[in-house]
Amino acid sequence: METVEMTIHLDAGLHERFTKVTTNRHQMAEQVIQELVRDFIDKAKVLISDDERKQRQEAVEFARASVELEGFRISPEENAHDLRFVNGEISLDEYLEYRKPA
Numbered sequence: 001m002e003t004v005e006m007t008i009h010l011d012a013g014l015h016e017r018f019t020k021v022t023t024n025r026h027q028m029a030e031q032v033i034q035e036l037v038r039d040f041i042d043k044a045k046v047l048i049s050d051d052e053r054k055q056r057q058e059a060v061e062f063a064r065a066s067v068e069l070e071g072f073r074i075s076p077e078e079n080a081h082d083l084r085f086v087n088g089e090i091s092l093d094e095y096l097e098y099r100k101p102a
Helices: 012-024 029-043 050-069 076-086 092-099
Strands: none
Touching: 012 029, 050 076, 076 092
16 A cells, blocks of 8 residues: 655644543554544545536536525525535435425
């Protein structure tokens, strides 16, 4: 496996606490950070291309315009849900499931 070097800046207090925890657990900081990065990627669920993101953005904007032309307002919760879909955090099925009437 090829590796690359990555430099990050942390708050001094956060770095100190992180170092204490990894030392107490006898873990290498590098291994912990790699695990955190893997978990972060896994939580994203869906990794999409720039083209896919653009298509999703255009579809959401079209739907919003249609809803607003009908005189309805889009809630902050719906805006956040739209953004999760556009960013690839959820699939189309997950996006549509949220929209189903109760």
